[in-house]
Amino acid sequence: EPEVTQTPSHQVTQMGQEVILRCVPISNHLYFYWYRQILGQKVEFLVSFYNNEISEKSEIFDDQFSVERPDGSNFTLKIRSTKLEDSAMYFCASRRETGKNEQFFGPGTRLTVL
């Protein structure tokens, strides 16, 4: 069964460094998302992406964040200058079609900022 994959599973970085989190959505899906979950908190929306552009972003998704779909399969989240509070699990999700908003999630990347 097709699934969303994410790499790396765990990323440790120093504050102020740039990180790129990678995702391969399910191949026939058209809509792509990033969510994050800070330890002990809710899963929260960051950004949605459709037709090669951002369709919605949250207040969290400030100028330090960017997303890209560099080719037909990868979907990346870049954090330009990481802060301690960026430490969280980051989940990529994708969905296929309009009408049914069933989003399928990857296993997540645990980002630790020191």
Added chain:
Amino acid sequence: DQQVKQNSPSLSVQEGRISILNCDYTNSMFDYFLWYKKYPAEGPTFLISISSIKDKNEDGRFTVFLNKSAKHLSLHIVPSQPGDSAVYFCAASEYGNKLVFGAGTILRVKS
């Protein structure tokens, strides 16, 4: 942001019995509701969904009920199995946009 609330942090159920997980929402514009199951260090796994034009959706042991007037939905698992032990998240969306999640309920099924 308390648009989706799961007021029970945890629930313990005997194997074979029914598990009922509850969720309330405040945004009347939500038109699609989903339940996800999550194990530690894994991503949320989609379980079942329901559109606001329905009041019930069933898939095997899982049934979701939606009461729009009360802005309440519930997930029933019958019969409960030890493998169902996980965190269950309720989520809602408006016009196919972002998912808004509840805080989750930890379900423990005792054998």
